[in-house]
Structure formats: C-alpha cells, structure tokens
Amino acid sequence: MSAHGSPLIELRGITKSYGGVQALADVGLVIEAGTVHALVGENGAGKSTLVKILMGVVHADEGDVRIDGQLVHIGDPQTAHRLGIIAMYQEPTVFPDLTVSENVFAGRHPRTALRTVDWRTMRRETERILAEFDVDLGPDTPVRGLGVADRQLLEIAKALSSSARLLIMDEPTAALSPHEVDNLFATVGRLRERGVAIVFISHRLEEAEAIADVVTVLRDGRHVATSPTAELPQAEIVRLMVGRSLDALFPKEQAEIGDVVFEAKALGRRGVFSEVSFELRRGEIVGLAGFIGSGRTEVARAIFGIDSLDAGELWIEGRPFRPRSPMAALRRGLAYLPEDRLQQGLVQPMSVSKNVSMAVLQRLTPGGVLRPRRERRLAQRFVDQLTIKASSVAQVVKSLSGGNQQKVVLAKWLAAEPRILILDEPTHGVDVGTKADVHRTISHLATQGLTILLISSELPEVLGMSDRVLVMREGRLVAELSRAEATQERVVRVAAGVEAA
Ligand SMILES: Nc1ncnc2c1ncn2[C@@H]1O[C@H](COP(=O)(O)OP(=O)(O)OP(=O)(O)O)[C@@H](O)[C@H]1O
Numbered sequence: 286m287s288a289h290g291s292p293l294i295e296l297r298g299i300t301k302s303y304g305g306v307q308a309l310a311d312v313g314l315v316i317e318a319g320t321v322h323a324l325v326g327e328n329g330a331g332k333s334t335l336v337k338i339l340m341g342v343v344h345a346d347e348g349d350v351r352i353d354g355q356l357v358h359i360g361d362p363q364t365a366h367r368l369g370i371i372a373m374y375q376e377p378t379v380f381p382d383l384t385v386s387e388n389v390f391a392g393r394h395p396r397t398a399l400r401t402v403d404w405r406t407m408r409r410e411t412e413r414i415l416a417e418f419d420v421d422l423g424p425d426t427p428v429r430g431l432g433v434a435d436r437q438l439l440e441i442a443k444a445l446s447s448s449a450r451l452l453i454m455d456e457p458t459a460a461l462s463p464h465e466v467d468n469l470f471a472t473v474g475r476l477r478e479r480g481v482a483i484v485f486i487s488h489r490l491e492e493a494e495a496i497a498d499v500v501t502v503l504r505d506g507r508h509v510a511t512s513p514t515a516e517l518p519q520a521e522i523v524r525l526m527v528g529r530s531l532d533a534l535f536p537k538e539q540a541e542i543g544d545v546v547f548e549a550k551a552l553g554r555r556g557v558f559s560e561v562s563f564e565l566r567r568g569e570i571v572g573l574a575g576f577i578g579s580g581r582t583e584v585a586r587a588i589f590g591i592d593s594l595d596a597g598e599l600w601i602e603g604r605p606f607r608p609r610s611p612m613a614a615l616r617r618g619l620a621y622l623p624e625d626r627l628q629q630g631l632v633q634p635m636s637v638s639k640n641v642s643m644a645v646l647q648r649l650t651p652g653g654v655l656r657p658r659r660e661r662r663l664a665q666r667f668v669d670q671l672t673i674k675a676s677s678v679a680q681v682v683k684s685l686s687g688g689n690q691q692k693v694v695l696a697k698w699l700a701a702e703p704r705i706l707i708l709d710e711p712t713h714g715v716d717v718g719t720k721a722d723v724h725r726t727i728s729h730l731a732t733q734g735l736t737i738l739l740i741s742s743e744l745p746e747v748l749g750m751s752d753r754v755l756v757m758r759e760g761r762l763v764a765e766l767s768r769a770e771a772t773q774e775r776v777v778r779v780a781a782g783v784e785a786a
C-alpha cells in the first residue's frame with residue numbers, strides 16, 4: 286500500500302470528444318494515496334467522463350494514466366478492478382434481484398476446492414465487512430426494497446471486499462438524508478486512514494469543503510485549478526467553476542397570492558401517510574420539508590395518480606378531483622416532476638425535443654398531424670431558458686450529463702404549462718449556476734400565477750423559495766410555518782420531532 290500523500294494515480298493530457306462535443310481537453314491530474322480529492326464543475330464539465338475513463342468504461346482519445354509511476358492501459362472495467370479502482374456511480378448499480386452478499390461479490394464469487402461457489406465464505410466475509418462499517422444489513426437480505434442509502438453503503442462494502450486503492454464517488458450524497466451523509470463521511474474517513482485515495486464528486490460545495498483535502502475544478506472539459514481545500518474559499522470555487530461570480534441563489538420575486546386552487550383533505554395511504562391536509566393558492570410557492578422517508582414523495586405520487594389513495598379528498602379549482610392516473614391529473618392542470626428522473630422522468634434513447642414535448646403531444650399535433658418544427662422550437666426555448674448543454678435538440682438524452690438530464694425533465698413538465706406543479710428535488714444533481722437559473726424560472730412562473738409545491742431536501746432551497754413551509758414527519762404533516770417563522774433550525778427540529786410545531 287502506498288504511503289499517505291504519495292502520488293497514486295497520475296493523468297496526463299487526457300482528451301476525449303464525442304462527435305463534436307469536447308468532453309475533456311488535455312486534463313492532467315495527480316491523485317494521492319490517503320487523501321480525499323474533490324472534483325467539481327458545472328453540469329457537463331466532464332467529471333463523469335473522467336470517472337468513466339479511469340473505470341475503463343470509456344477510452345480517452347489521447348493522454349496517459351500512470352499508477353505508482355507505471356504506465357497502465359485501462360481497457361475495460363475488469364482491468365480497472367484489478368488495478369484497485371472502484372467507482373460508485375451517480376446511480377447505484379447494484380442488482381436488485383440478488384441478496385446483499387451476492388451483490389458484494391458480484392462477478393467474483395469465491396470458489397471452493399470443487400470450484401463451486403463458496404457461499405459460506407461469501408456470507409462470512411460480507412458479515413465482517415458490514416460489521417466493520419456499522420452497516421445494519423444482513424448478508425441474505427434481498428436488495429430489492431433497500432433504500433438509496435443502503436444501496437450506496439452496499440457499493441462501499443463492494444469496494445471494501447476487494448483491495449481498493451482508489452474509490453471514486455460520483456455524487457454519492459444527492460439522495461441521502463443528513464444522518465446518512467454523516468455515516469458515509471465517517472466511512473470515507475476510515476478508508477482514507479487506510480491509505481485509500483478517494484475522488485469525491487458533488488454539487489454540494491459545503492460537502493466537498495467538509496470532506497476533501499484537495500479540490501480540482503473542471504470547466505468545459507478543461508482543468509482549471511487544483512488546490513488544498515483550505516486555501517480555496519467556496520466563493521472562489523464557484524467563480525472558477527462558472528467563470529463569473531454568482532449573484533444570490535434563490536432570487537425570489539414577489540408574486541401576488543390569489544385564491545385557493547388546490548385542497549387536500551385528510552389524505553391517507555395505509556402504512557405510508559395519513560391525515561394529510563393542506564391548501565395551495567394561486568401564485569404561491571409552498572415548500573414541503575421533512576427528512577427522506579417522511580412521506581413527502583409518497584404524498585406527491587398519490588396526488589398525481591401514480592399510487593392510489595385509501596382516504597381523503599382532493600379539490601382542484603373548486604371541483605373534486607380523483608387522481609386515477611397521471612394523464613387524468615395533467616388534464617386537470619396538475620403536473621409532477623419526479624425525484625427519480627432515470628426511472629420515471631425520461632425516455633433515455635429519445636431526443637431532447639421528443640422528451641420535452643412528450644407531455645404536450647396533443648397540443649403539438651392538431652388534427653393528429655405532428656408538427657416537428659413546433660416541437661423543436663418548444664424544446665429550443667427550454668434549452669435556452671434552462672441552459673441545457675446539448676449539441677442540439679436532436680441529441681439523445683442518454684448522452685447528456687446527469688445534471689442536464691435533470692433539466693430536460695424539468696423542461697418537459699414546464700412545457701405542459703400546468704397550473705399546479707409539484708417539484709420533487711428539482712435541483713438534485715444540478716450545478717450552482719444552473720440552480721440559480723432554475724430558481725429564477727420557478728419564481729418567475731409563480732408571478733404568472735403558477736402554484737408550486739416544492740419538495741426538497743436542501744433546506745436553504747426550501748426556505749429561500751417558499752412563501753410557506755409544510756413539514757412532514759413519519760407520514761404526517763406536523764407543522765405549517767410562515768416564511769418568517771421558517772428558520773433552518775426550527776424546521777430541522779420539527780422534522781426530527783424534537784420540537785412540537
Ligand atoms: N455518450 C455520449 N455521447 C455524446 N456526448 C456525451 C456522451 N457522454 C457525455 N457526453 C457529453 O460530454 C460532456 C461531459 O459530460 P459529463 O457527463 O462528463 O459531465 P459531468 O461533469 O459529469 O456533468 P454533471 O454534473 O451534469 O453530471 C457533456 O457535454 C455531455 O453531453
């Protein structure tokens with residue numbers, strides 16, 4: 286094992302383009318053993334591409350990689366693995382139909398003398414690793430049904446079961462609660478002590494600052510700076526990332542708040558949430574806060590007709606509404622941007638313009654004839670408004686960077702011109718510059734009469750954008766706070782059940 290602080294991996298002149306898109310240009314980087322190296326940059330800056338090159342998933346057009354000073358050729362993921370390079374991707378890649386221990390040893394099962402799979406060793410090793418990292422999972426637990434946090438811990442267990450020397454984490458915390466983030470960071474700390482090098486990618490700069498020893502900034506595929514974290518203040522990181530200083534996030538415009546347009550009365554879904562009642566007014570932005578698992582997403586899904594309700598009533602613009610299906614909800618002017626974009630939000634092999642227009646096809650096809658030009662124009666408007674980085678509206682969504690995919694989902698629902706819009710983690714995976722664009726767009730739409738229910742785990746976002754904040758805990762609505770009452774501390778205490786509302 287290399288000593289702490291000695292160069293483990295060295296990249297020189299790494300260049301990669303996809304057709305006309307220059308994803309990486311002449312990037313050089315040294316990653317040292319026993320250090321946490323944050324990699325930051327705007328959506329589409331090239332971070333995930335760099336990860337994929339180190340993992341042997343994508344091949345660089347030019348440049349070399351050295352490990353312990355030796356030139357290596359990482360032609361495929363098996364080679365990366367053999368060299369001790371492990372990655373946790375933006376979306377966990379565990380196999381849901383296998384158990385925990387089968388996942389930990391996926392693709393490299395230990396064998397007995399008779400060449401059959403050595404289940405006993407597998408189970409024992411899995412138990413040892415899970416115990417070492419305080420992971421409360423049994424080796425035989427099926428992975429289907431585990432939450433994102435557990436799946437991520439599983440990825441780490443996978444990393445530990447092999448002798449990892451470099452662990453790459455591509456936005457590992459995007460879907461974690463504060464407590465789970467703490468656990469993850471403790472684990473990262475232990476790996477660092479063992480001399481493992483960690484590359485940490487995140488759009489939450491406070492996290493990068495808290496955990497990383499060194500920060501590297503990429504911009505438009507180029508290396509801009511590498512510096513010890515302590516010597517690079519956050520504002521400076523932002524400036525290096527976006528090439529300008531940012532004015533305030535959460536630029537909330539004052540909207541005129543009108544009549545009640547949406548009422549939820551005593552909504553319930555057995556075992557998930559109950560007695561959820563609230564009202565939304567025209568032009569109002571209402572935040573829905575609470576920890577992950579408190580039932581926020583579940584309420585939104587039931588209102589939009591994805592899951593069924595067991596109890597309660599909904600009223601839209603003074604008329605009763607029964608959420609039978611998302612199409613029925615859309616017809617009543619209600620739209621929902623789901624938290625899980627890859628599963629529910631997008632059709633990956635289709636173009637940006639097809640995805641954007643999907644929810645408004647009826648409007649674009651008067652008399653049953655599709656108007657491709659109208660479709661493209663609609664998409665182009667949102668590409669400009671949300672600064673979606675794509676070579677054209679014809680680019681397939683699959684080849685966009687993670688954050689840009691998220692923007693396409695948002696565009697799709699904005700294009701439907703709903704009167705009531707439920708946004709579930711709308712800036713998950715979105716860089717700081719774009720976040721401000723998204724906030725500006727949302728706030729502006731509210732001034733035009735759109736009503737927004739904003740679900741977000743980022744409290745500053747909820748507090749900055751909302752006229753009113755609802756707080757959920759364990760399937761119940763436990764507080765309603767005015768903009769003035771809703772401070773970060775108060776919301777956290779109510780959400781955690783430390784303080785009654
Ligand atoms: N398979 C592909 N085909 C075409 N272009 C691609 C492909 N993969 C990535 N790109 C482009 O390369 C650029 C860099 O993408 P990358 O995924 O590395 O960005 P990122 O820094 O990880 O962004 P994010 O923060 O949004 O995850 C983007 O412009 C993206 O559209």
Ligand SMILES: [Mg+2]
Binds near residue numbers: 334375455687688
């Ligand atoms: Mg990425």
